[in-house]
Amino acid sequence: MKTIEEIKKIANQGPFEANWKTLNHFEIPRWFKKAKFGIFIHWGLYSIPAFNNEWYSRNMYRENSEEYHHHIQTYGQHTEFGYKEFIPQFTAEKFDAKEWIQLFKEAGATYFFPVAEHHDGFQMYQSELSNYNAVQMGPHRDILQELKEAGEKEGLVFCTSSHRAEHWFFMGHGKEFPSDVVEPMKKGDFYWPAQPEPDNQALQSTPYPTAEFLEDWLLRTVEIIDRYQPKVLYFDWWIQHESFKEYLQILAAYYYNCGYVWQEEVAICYKHDALMFGSGIVEIERGKFSNAQPFYWQSDTAIARNSWCYTETLDYKDVKEILYDLIEVVSKNGNLLLNVGPKGDGSIAEKDQILLKKIGEWLKINGEAIYDSKVWRKSGEGPTQLVSGQFQENQPVSYTPEDIRFTVSGESIYAFLMAPAAGGKVLIKSLATSKNQDVPEFHGLIKEVKLLGAFDDVQWEITDEGLVIILPEIIDELPKVCKITIV
Incomplete structure (x- = not known):
């Protein structure tokens, strides 16, 4: 495991340095601009309760929320059955990476993004920084590695995402009443640091993340880069907070310099101007642009309107709406990243499979107008x-x-x-x-x-x-x- 000093050294030894001036030399990978259609995968502990959405770990600790009452009625008091009690239930008995990849390939996807770590802090990969990962607990399998190997064998480009930044406050509500989110905590603990949630998403909101948390975020992300060598990294919201700016420059330079050594074109997808424009791929969540853009971008959306993970109450889109999304995005100089949420046991719901296969059938006929295409003089x-x-x-x-x-x-x-x-x-x-x-x-x-x-x-x-x-x-x-x- 690299130290912070070693990471900073690599971040400043190569074509890129840890500053926006050199990071602005970034170029969108050529393969990415040809790929057009990818699959996002939200699967983790939150897939076990499968209630409302993937924010169950936060909302179950918010008094008087739907999740709070559902949790007590279904599992008992929070002091007796906290979020961590879902780990033994997360056995992934029906997870088959090869079957997933075959389905995504049949859907016409050319790359895929499994979530490496969501806001809840459970790592879906082997880690030296916390015991709370899928190799040491739950499935006792390296989910990320299995998907990477299966995907690359079938020619799908492996990418991944980290939603770790939000963990600074994600479990904080558990300290507001008797629960299993209790002090003392230390780095590496599952719920750590469980700080009070900011009232809004202000770029300078307090409490300001500590250097200890920010360094842990950097180390975790570098661990993913070093161990799995993804071709694209995706960051969810809240890394736009002022506290992350220095660390993001270090991370981006480190990753882009690694890509140079690997002789691979790599990129970072970001939201909310977290990175300086021109140093990564602009990401639009559940939305699009009205006109073609002079820069390349990506839209991420989901098969369902109301959740990114599997639940029993998904509001599914139909195939026509998803194809509209794909066409609108590609005609406006972007890629579409479509999310699928597998069930807690690792199987993919039948309705998801039907939708993905219908997309693939359409792309078999019309794919030449999508893949490797460019915008015309008007969208x-x-x-x-x-x-x-x-x-x-x-x-x-x-x-x-x-x-x-x-x-x-x-x-x-x-x-x-x-x-x-x-x-x-x-x-x-x-x-x-x-x-x-x-x-x-x-x-x-x-x-x-x-x-x-x-x-x-x-x-x-x-x-x-x-x-x-x-x-x-x-x-x-x-x-x-x-x-x-x-x-």
Whole structure:
């Protein structure tokens, strides 16, 4: 295990140094910009109670919350059955890394992000910094290593995430009434440090994390980097707090210098301007941009609206909504990271499997318009416009037959018909070549138009209003893709 001094030395010996000036030399990995679609995995102790969402460990200690009352009614008083009592129940008897990876591959994913440590502090990997990890307790298996090996064997790029930062306060409510969250605590204990929760997410909120906690955060993250060599690291919220800035620069420089030694392109995904812009990949949680961006980014969302982990009350999206998300993100210069929450026993719920397989079926037909594609000169046309920003998924977006999104790859422009009308006429105004326009949007010569997955040729013609396409009979309501080949 490296010391803080050794980490700082490596962070300042290479192409990068622990400052924003050199970290701004970061470049988005080429493989990442081609990959387009990945799988996020929230699985841990919180999957055992499977109640409400993955914040069970925090909320069960908040008096009068749903989780608080549910916990007492189901498991008993917090002094007798605390969160740590879920560890012996977390045996992962049905976990099979190969089966997971096969499913993700069938879904069309090209990379994946299992959560290494969530806010609850239980590590899903082998660790020298705490005994509270999946190798020494619970499953007695190195979950992260099994997934990495299975994924890489099938050609999926291994990435991982750390949500450790929030652990500073995540168990703090347990000190407000008799529970198993009691003093004294020391570094390495499961609930440590269990500080009072800030009233808000202010960048300078107090109590200010101590150097001991921040160094522990750095050591834990470096341990993941050294042991598992992920191609991308993802950090959840609260590392944007002022206290993390120095440590984030050290960590980023360390990781990027390791990538240079490994001869691998690596990256950090971050939210809320935790990193200086240009030193990592911008992450948008449960949201998108309304227009194509000049920088590359990633949107992370979940199969369900109301939780990232498996629960008995998931509000599932349908496959059409997920495909809309994928198309909107890719057409606007980003990747989609779709979360799946396995059950506590390690199996993946049947509904999740059905949705993933349907996504994969669509991608087998239309994947050439997604993978390795680039944005066109405009992301789309039509009346439906998204609202830029996070947490914009309360209601699914409704599209019209006039809503079209674009990508480009090779010699073709791909037009995604978001709500195609069976046997109807499609007008793509962005491909008009009218002489009446002062600045035509399109000057190319169209050689051929095909509807991906259709057996019959489509009828099409160029008019002053745009490219007109007559669609054949359509058997479902999923988005369709027209491949428009240019001479």
